[in-house]
Amino acid sequence: MVKKERYEGTLTALYKRNEKFLGLSAAIFFISLFLGYFLSGLFSIFLESFYQNFQKSVAKGDLELTTLSIFLNNLKVTFYIYGGGLLFGVFTILFLFIQGSFIGYFATKMPLGDFILFTLPHGVFEIAGVIIAGAAGFRLASFIYSYLNSVLTETWYGSPLDKMAHVFRNNWEELKESLQLYAIAVVLLLIAAFIEANITLAWVQYISGMV
Numbered sequence: 001m002v003k004k005e006r007y008e009g010t011l012t013a014l015y016k017r018n019e020k021f022l023g024l025s026a027a028i029f030f031i032s033l034f035l036g037y038f039l040s041g042l043f044s045i046f047l048e049s050f051y052q053n054f055q056k057s058v059a060k061g062d063l064e065l066t067t068l069s070i071f072l073n074n075l076k077v078t079f080y081i082y083g084g085g086l087l088f089g090v091f092t093i094l095f096l097f098i099q100g101s102f103i104g105y106f107a108t109k110m111p112l113g114d115f116i117l118f119t120l121p122h123g124v125f126e127i128a129g130v131i132i133a134g135a136a137g138f139r140l141a142s143f144i145y146s147y148l149n150s151v152l153t154e155t156w157y158g159s160p161l162d163k164m165a166h167v168f169r170n171n172w173e174e175l176k177e178s179l180q181l182y183a184i185a186v187v188l189l190l191i192a193a194f195i196e197a198n199i200t201l202a203w204v205q206y207i208s209g210m211v
Contacts, residue, residue, distance in 0.1 A: 037105065
């Protein structure tokens with residue numbers, strides 16, 4: 001029993017229990033990224049405004065090349081992705097799609113080699129953070145579904161509040177796992193922000209000097 005409990009608390013076990021959500025999140029993100037890149041002309045109808053707003057934020061100084069500024073911006077994005085799980089994951093899908101397609105569209109605004117060079121150091125952590133936040137949103141949606149389904153269908157002879165508390169306790173593990181996944185995403189975003197603010201430019205200069 002002890003070994004089982006220890007195993008169930010590991011990151012490997014967390015991954016295995018949420019593998020389908022991670023796969024779904026990754027699929028939505030990368031499909032939307034490729035669509036945003038290869039169908040940029042079509043997607044420009046709604047993505048160009050996002051791109052212009054992004055440029056304005058940089059020009060105004062609302063988004064600065066600092067760890068905190070980058071982190072808070074990305075945290076806001078992933079909070080929407082995670083919080084979208086409250087509506088059965090519908091908005092998690094939507095925000096994942098928007099984020100992925102925007103990155104793909106953004107890549108068309110410069111030579112692809114330059115885009116990869118500038119995004120590679122921090123992009124690995126940032127993209128992983130976005131995908132895990134998506135999985136957290138889907139796990140949150142699963143919790144909401146399980147909770148409401150139990151509240152509405154389970155037979156209960158006590159008070160409604162006691163029933164709701166009982167059902168919450170029975171489904172708490174799902175909510176906890178969604179929070180654990182999101183916490184991991186936040187850590188990855190913090191790492192990505194630090195790299196982007198402090199290492200990326202030096203990396204680009206180093207690689208450019210070797211070419």
